[in-house]
Amino acid sequence: MRTHGWRGQPPSDADEARARILTATRTRLSEAGTTSTSEVAELIGVTRQTVYRYFPTTGDLLNAAAADAVIGLEAQLIKHVVEHLARTGGDAADAAVEIVAYVYEHLRDDPALNRLMAPGRISSTVAGLTTPSAIALGRDWLAHFPVDWEAVGLVGEAQAEFVEHLLRTLQSFVVDPGEPARSGAELRAYLQRWLAPALRR
Structure with a gap:
C-alpha cells in the first residue's frame, strides 16, 4: 500500500x-x-x-459509502430505540413504531443512504428489503432491544413474520411517502394507530 x-x-x-x-x-x-x-x-x-x-469508479465509491451508512444505521437504530424506550417507558409496540419511523427517516435524509433510493436503484433496494437475509438481520436487531418479544407472542416463525411485516411497512413508505409526506410526528401517529395494535392484543 x-x-x-x-x-x-x-x-x-x-x-x-x-x-x-x-x-x-x-x-x-x-x-x-x-x-x-x-x-x-x-x-x-x-x-x-x-x-x-x-474504489475503481466513483459509482463503486458511492455504493460503498451507502453500504457503510447501512452498517452505521444499525448501531444508531439500536441506541436510539433503547434510549427511546427508557425515556418513554415504551412497550414492544412503541419499539416497532420507532424502528420503522427511524429507519425510514434515515433512508430519506442521510445523503449516503439516499444512494439506495436513487433512480435506477430503488427497485432493487426495495425488493431487497424483504429477502431472507434482510429478515434474518431484522431478527438479530430485535434481540438488541430491551423488549420481551416472546411475551407478546413473537416466537420462532411468528417473529420472522413480524420482521417481514415491519420491512413491508417500511417498503411502502419508501415507494410512496405520500403527498405531502408525513412529518415525523404524523408518521409515528399513523404507525401507532395501525401498526402498534398488533402487539397490544
Missing part, C-alpha cells in the same frame, strides 16, 4: 485506508449532497489514483 500523501498521516493498512476514504466520502455527501472521486481525494490529501486503488 502506498502511503504518499494522507496529509502526513498515512494509514496503517488497507482497511484503515478504505475506512478513511469512506469517512471522507460521507463527509462530502453530508456537506454537499453529492461528491466525486477528485473531491474525496483532495479532502484526505491523496491523488485520485490512490482512491481508485480501493
